[in-house]
Amino acid sequence: MELIEKIFGVGSDLTVYQMSARAVAVFFVALILLRVAGGRTFGRKSAFDEVIVIILGAVIGRGIVGASPFIPVIAASAAIVILHRLLGWIAIGNHTVGRLIKGEKLLLYSNGASNARNMQRAMISTRDLMESVRIMTNQDTLEDIDEIYIERTGEISVIKKSKKDNHNS
DSSP states (O other): OHHHHHHHOSTTOOOHHHHHHHHHHHHHHHHHHHHHHOHHHHHTOOHHHHHHHHHHHHHHHHHHHTSSOHHHHHHHHHHHHHHHHHHHHHHHHOHHHHHHHHOOOEEEEETTEEOHHHHHHTTOOHHHHHHHHHHHHSOSOSTTEEEEEEOTTSOEEEEEOOHHHHHHO
16 A cells, blocks of 8 residues: 555655556546446537536546546546447437437528528527538538438538439439
């Protein structure tokens, strides 16, 4: 126990070496937590995932600088990751829970018209909509666009009209 205290220190009065040792330990703990959380947590970047990243960073940082005891910080981090994973599993099978945690896609444009109510709800302007059209389709017109959504991740997706629809217009 003395050796561990000498390496990692106690409290917030840490040497450079002790804080560095804590940072290395936290790095490996964070890698394990990432594996438990799954790649989706840091890959998809939904609001649900972003909240976990922010909280986890804040909690783990306290362990590195000694603002909180090291073991409780690791335990709290593990609890956050396990809760995130559990809620993710529940959301897979329960649409209501999924909608509460992750949100729902909103239709922004369809049948040649913008959905002003959903655009206002998503705080998306017509300029934002057109920016997404330009980025995703390399065109500056809505002529070939069937629908536009803001997805649960906050990304805007653009669905082009099928070739058949273009010829019938």
